[in-house]
Amino acid sequence: MTEAQALTFMAQVKQEFPEQIHATVNLTKGGRNGTCHTVRLTLKAEQRIISVYQPDEWESIKQAWSYFLGIEIKEERPVHYLVDGIPMKIECVKGFWYGKYNKSGKTIRKYFGRVDPRPVLTIYMKEEEVTA
Numbered sequence: 001m002t003e004a005q006a007l008t009f010m011a012q013v014k015q016e017f018p019e020q021i022h023a024t025v026n027l028t029k030g031g032r033n034g035t036c037h038t039v040r041l042t043l044k045a046e047q048r049i050i051s052v053y054q055p056d057e058w059e060s061i062k063q064a065w066s067y068f069l070g071i072e073i074k075e076e077r078p079v080h081y082l083v084d085g086i087p088m089k090i091e092c093v094k095g096f097w098y099g100k101y102n103k104s105g106k107t108i109r110k111y112f113g114r115v116d117p118r119p120v121l122t123i124y125m126k127e128e129e130v131t132a
Contacts, residue, residue, distance in 0.1 A: 001054055006037040009055040013041065020044055020069050026051070043068055081121035083110065090118055 001009065003025075010023040022042040039052045041061065046068050050061060062071065080087040081099070088099035088110065097112040 001037055001039075003037050005055055006039050009052070009058070010039050012055075013039070013058070017069060080124040081118060082124045083117075083121060087124035090121070092116070 006025045010025050013021055013023040020043065022044055024040045024042075026038045026040055036053060040049065041052060042049050043065055048065070048068070052058070052061065062069070078089050081090050082088075083099050086101055088101045090097065090099050090112075092098075095114055097115070097117055099110040099112060099117075101108055101110075
């Protein structure tokens with residue numbers, strides 16, 4: 001990451017966990033092409049250290065350290081959409097959009113083409129999620 005990205009990332013970490021994590025920027029350039037700055041994160045309670053090369057690694061680090069940080073990670077459930085009255089999980093494979101659902105123990109796929117169908121479909125919510 002660049003020096004500006006490293007400083008911004010370090011500020012974000014200090015803002016989210018000021019007491020639990022100590023963050024420092026390594027300004028000596030490293031990485032494959034010699035232009036990469038790293039941020040060193042130290043978990044104060046357990047003395048665990050990790051070097052971060054990209055800011056987008058932060059979410060996975062928080063998940064890995066969630067026990068020590070005392071935070072609860074909410075698992076994201078896949079979003080299902082109603083297609084012809086059937087709840088389906090929509091996914092893109094090599095530029096083509098498919099819907100998947102299970103019927104009688106078999107996975108059924110429906111082809112949607114190259115255009116993303118999600119904007120015109122309604123999101124399916126289970127009854128227990130609606131009442132909770």
